[in-house]
Amino acid sequence: MRQFLKLFGFICVFLMFISCTQNLTIRESSFCKSLVPGKFILEAKKGWWNWCMAPIYDEKGELHIFMSTIPDSASWTTASKIVHFTADRPEGPYQFVDTTFSSKYASYHNPQISKVGDTYVLVYLFRDNSKPSNRQEIGIATTKSLYDPWVESPYNPIIRASGKMGNDNIIHASNPSFLVDAEGKYRIYYKSMTDRHKPKSYREISLAISDNIEGPYENYKENPLISYANMEIDIEDPYAFYYKGMYYMIVEDRMGVKNALEGNLIPKDKIKLGGNRPGLFYQSKDGINWGRPEIGYNTNNYYFNQELARTERPHILWKDGKPECLFLACHDKDPTAGFFLRIVGWK
Numbered sequence: 001m002r003q004f005l006k007l008f009g010f011i012c013v014f015l016m017f018i019s020c021t022q023n024l025t026i027r028e029s030s031f032c033k034s035l036v037p038g039k040f041i042l043e044a045k046k047g048w049w050n051w052c053m054a055p056i057y058d059e060k061g062e063l064h065i066f067m068s069t070i071p072d073s074a075s076w077t078t079a080s081k082i083v084h085f086t087a088d089r090p091e092g093p094y095q096f097v098d099t100t101f102s103s104k105y106a107s108y109h110n111p112q113i114s115k116v117g118d119t120y121v122l123v124y125l126f127r128d129n130s131k132p133s134n135r136q137e138i139g140i141a142t143t144k145s146l147y148d149p150w151v152e153s154p155y156n157p158i159i160r161a162s163g164k165m166g167n168d169n170i171i172h173a174s175n176p177s178f179l180v181d182a183e184g185k186y187r188i189y190y191k192s193m194t195d196r197h198k199p200k201s202y203r204e205i206s207l208a209i210s211d212n213i214e215g216p217y218e219n220y221k222e223n224p225l226i227s228y229a230n231m232e233i234d235i236e237d238p239y240a241f242y243y244k245g246m247y248y249m250i251v252e253d254r255m256g257v258k259n260a261l262e263g264n265l266i267p268k269d270k271i272k273l274g275g276n277r278p279g280l281f282y283q284s285k286d287g288i289n290w291g292r293p294e295i296g297y298n299t300n301n302y303y304f305n306q307e308l309a310r311t312e313r314p315h316i317l318w319k320d321g322k323p324e325c326l327f328l329a330c331h332d333k334d335p336t337a338g339f340f341l342r343i344v345g346w347k
Contacts (some may be wrong), residue, residue: 037339040338048072078107137161191204253275300339
């Protein structure tokens with residue numbers, strides 16, 4: 001009887017262990033399962049490289065893409081500009097329209113585009129290289145027509161790399177994602193960094209809110225919303241959206257958050273930085289409390305059976321109020337800006 005009880009106890013512990021292990025697994029989201037390979041697009045001209053495609057249809061059904069382009073001879077931190085292309089469909093072919101934002105003294109980078117009523121809204125990373133601080137901040141601009149000049153907000157940079165976030169000093173704000181929330185207010189989710197963890201710093205996801213599109217924007221008092229700094233790892237590139245009564249966010253898993261949450265933290269000297277892993281997919285009822293993620297998208301080698309490269313900067317192309325494609329930057333040796341995936345049957 002005693003041996004039976006010991007055996008029974010061992011079996012119970014083993015089953016609990018297996019159950020806990022299974023519960024730690026980060027599974028593919030239904031969103032990820034809906035993704036179907038499209039193609040690589042927007043090849044850079046010689047001497048340049050393209051990055052971060054922000055797609056949108058206009059009122060006539062024409063597809064517009066705003067993206068970063070950077071000369072090979074310089075860094076994106078000093079010489080990135082935002083350019084504008086059009087096409088009849090995601091596959092292209094694409095036609096150059098204009099340079100939307102460019103400056104000898106600043107870098108415009110990582111745009112994201114939305115439409116609110118009859119107004120197009122572009123948010124972007126802005127780095128003023130004429131300032132001694134030289135920090136990444138966030139700007140916003142609007143227009144009624146995608147062929148007209150954009151008007152930058154008088155409050156720019158609307159999210160500054162200065163001031164306070166709680167008791168900490170803000171030292172970085174970039175990679176914004178704009179949406180209209182359930183109350184009709186305007187939210188910008190973004191990559192933030194503070195001096196909380198000095199001398200180290202970690203990329204976290206924070207939120208700023210405004211009653212007006214052009215601002216001013218106020219940081220949410222409980223920032224950051226998503227952080228893995230306690231494990232000394234981070235994430236970035238949030239793309240947030242509100243759809244059918246739920247908030248969603250797709251992010252790049254920069255340092256192996258999935259592995260850490262599964263109990264398999266990657267040693268620091270083994271982490272390959274950047275989007276060399278599947279992205280993460282979060283959902284939330286209020287857009288504040290995000291909880292545990294699922295897998296949001298896979299890497300380029302999964303979809304196209306090619307050498308692994310950095311797959312980052314997720315953006316959704318919306319058509320008639322529904323998600324049609326997921327666009328992803330992908331750049332190592334490939335001359336294109338990246339690729340898109342069809343979203344088939346999600347929600």
